[in-house]
Amino acid sequence: TDRANLIISVEIDEHALYERKLTLPDITEKLEAKLKIPIYTEGYTLIIHPKEPSLGSLVQLSRNLKKVVLKGIEEIPRVVIQKEGPEYVLYTEGTALKKVLDVEGVDPTRTISNHPGEMHEVFGVEAARNSIINEIMSTLREQGLNVNIKHIMLASDMMTCDGEVKQIGRHGLSGEKASILARAAFEVTVSHLIDAGMRGEVDELCGVTENVIVGQPIHLGTGDVHLVVKPQV
Known part of the structure; x- marks a missing residue:
């Protein structure tokens, strides 16, 4: 960067161009398209002037120049x-x-991504489901934890059963629960209770979490029996 003359000079390595299968016109065309300014060449040297003849514009141009991807995938x-x-x-x-x-x-x-959303976009919801299972199991194994894969499969099925990938959180599965207390038990308890009170929602106490919170038997197994028959002796 020549701050006295307000220009940027870029020396191009001819050998590096050959290795990357690039040409000088390819580079100038790419830079002009990205920077929106003309690029001048003197042999294998690029001369770049900022749009405005000021030091601030020169510094900003230098920063933008370093971000330009000449070849490959930008992401x-x-x-x-x-x-x-x-x-x-x-x-x-x-x-x-x-x-x-x-x-x-x-x-x-044989090409995969550890981003379930991207797997869903490219390969579909079944691929996203398998991606979630594989990534969770891989993380657990790295920590030396042995968890039955059926638990992970159940969670991944819940996350993808609607054809979309949903998170397990207040913006996903937990936030969609019908029970007010079940939603409040996960995150932002006060907000859930205030919102439910403003809407006049009623919790029927049908699930496990809400019954545990209020301290009454769960409607499962022996907790679901209301009639007891005493056999005659």
Whole structure:
């Protein structure tokens, strides 16, 4: 950055261009499209002037220049290569599954994302369900916890049963419960109770959580029996 003349000079490595299969016109075209200013070249040097001849514009231009992606997928800043058995697997920082599948050489049948929402968008709700199960089980195993997969499958089924991926929280499954006390038992207790009071809602106390809160038997098993027959002796 030449602050005296208010210009930015970029020296291009010819060998790096060849390795990345880029040309100088490719770079200038990309920069002009992103920065919305003309780019001048002198050999393998790019000369860039800010729109306004001021130091502030020059500094901002320098920041914007560093963010321009010349080649590759913008949402993925870094890739780590690991050898697993006889094959090499790529792990990315960031995710853009739909764009990755368009890359030549990528096997779509063995490419996944740990983002359930993205898996749902690209592959459908069943893939999102499997993604939730795999990610939760993987996290539990890393912590040395042994949890029966059926519990995780039940949770993932509840999260995806409507064809969409819902969170387990007040904006998802817990917030959709019919019981006021069950909703209040999860998060933001006071807000749920105030909202229910303003609407005049009535809790029928049909579930487990709300009956435990009020201290009465749960309507399950022996708690669901109202008639007792005493056999004659």
